[in-house]
Amino acid sequence: MIARFANALARFALAALLLLPAAGARAAPGYVVPNYWDPSVRVERPDLGPPRVVRFLTDDEFPPLHFAAPEGGLTGFSVELARAVCEKLALTCTIQARRFDTLLDSLAEGRGDVLAAAIPVTQALRSRFAASHLYHRFPARFLTTRGNAAPELDLPALQGKRVAVVAGTAHQAFLERLAPFVQRREVPGLPAALALLRSGDAEYVFADGMALSLLLAAPGGADFAFAGGPYLESHYFGDGIAFLVRKDDLVLKRAIDFALQALHDDGSYARLFIRFFPVSPF
Structure with missing residues (x-):
């Protein structure tokens, strides 16, 4: 693993x-x-x-x-x-x-x-x-388009929202257990999750904050932003x-x-x- x-x-x-x-x-x-x-x-x-x-x-x-x-x-x-x-x-x-x-x-x-x-x-x-x-x-973070970003975002506010997440990961397990009310869009990898966010088929991506922070720092990253704060639950993210x-x-x-x-x-x-x-x- x-x-x-x-x-x-x-x-x-x-x-x-x-x-x-x-x-x-x-x-x-x-x-x-x-x-x-x-x-x-x-x-x-x-x-x-x-x-x-x-x-x-x-x-x-x-x-x-x-x-x-x-x-x-x-x-x-x-x-x-x-x-x-x-x-x-x-x-x-x-x-x-x-x-x-x-x-x-x-x-x-x-x-x-x-x-x-x-x-x-x-x-x-x-x-x-x-x-x-x-x-x-390794914090977990929600990523969204810059116009949709909010510094405060709690899980209940995601009721019914479309969230892209990589299947088989701790992030998927976290959403399944603690946010079953979101519409999960399970994908094979992070690039596919980002593609859903760009196309509008997802409103958020939930993934590893370290990888997402590198994306935000790279050219083109200005289109996106973190929403809410980090999630550090040891049971899921170590x-x-x-x-x-x-x-x-x-x-x-x-x-x-x-x-x-x-x-x-x-x-x-x-x-x-x-x-x-x-x-x-x-």
């Missing part, structure tokens, strides 16, 4: 990302940077012991979180955040791309020390690895993603938690987020 989710989203995100203009480091008014850190809880920096090289593992086909840069090498929000963690901790690090479906086994078998990839954290994953503090989540380490490397996990909080506090997290998400998915 994880691989299927990643591959489907990555194909659409890559197509949208390639259309993006060069992203600046400034956020538009009202831009939302998520905050996963409680200011009343401070993480202490642990002693990492003797110098070591920390090996990060990732995948190169899941923009904007981790992908191959046009000029070569790896980049993406997760990749650059990993580099910022290493700089904050004064660690020597390497980042290596492996095939997505081999990442968990590669970490478990010691071919790397930290996993920096879009694998949603689950209880099953936590039973196998130690997860850092969450650094990203708990989010974190850096993963083996359970015998908990000192490194605590060091990463310290670095993530420090990067949030000094604004580095926000700058990276804006760089890779020109339109906030939140």
Whole structure:
């Protein structure tokens, strides 16, 4: 399921990302940077012991979180955040791309020390690895035509509305369970959902906010807008993603938690987020 989710989203995100203009480091008014850190809880920096090289593992086909840069090498929000963690901790690090479906086994078998990839954290994953503090989540959003957009939109207001959604996804399950009063237009993929919205056969698209935010930032995205706020129900959309380490490397996990909080506090997290998400998915 994880691989299927990643591959489907990555194909659409890559197509949208390639259309993006060069992203600046400034956020538009009202831009939302998520905050996963409680200011009343401070993480202490642990002693990492003797110098070591920390090996990060990732995948190169899941923009904007981790992908191959046009000029070569790896980049993406997760990749650059990993580099910022290493700089904050004064660690020597390497980042290596492996095939997505081999990442968990590669970490478990010691071919790397930290996993920096879009694998949603689950209880099953936590039973196998130690997860850092969450650094990203996958909000679900409603997209509509710009003239139909409203900053406030609750589910009851969608009574009888035509909503395009990709069949077999968590977004379809969410609508089926919590908004059975909408007219679902189930389609095989996100491009088909957007086609229904353009033609007027659907009034809204309900899908992954990350992919939709890339669409909004790409040429032609000005025709559309988010309606209402993000949906983050863990039961449907997961708990989010974190850096993963083996359970015998908990000192490194605590060091990463310290670095993530420090990067949030000094604004580095926000700058990276804006760089890779020109339109906030939140």
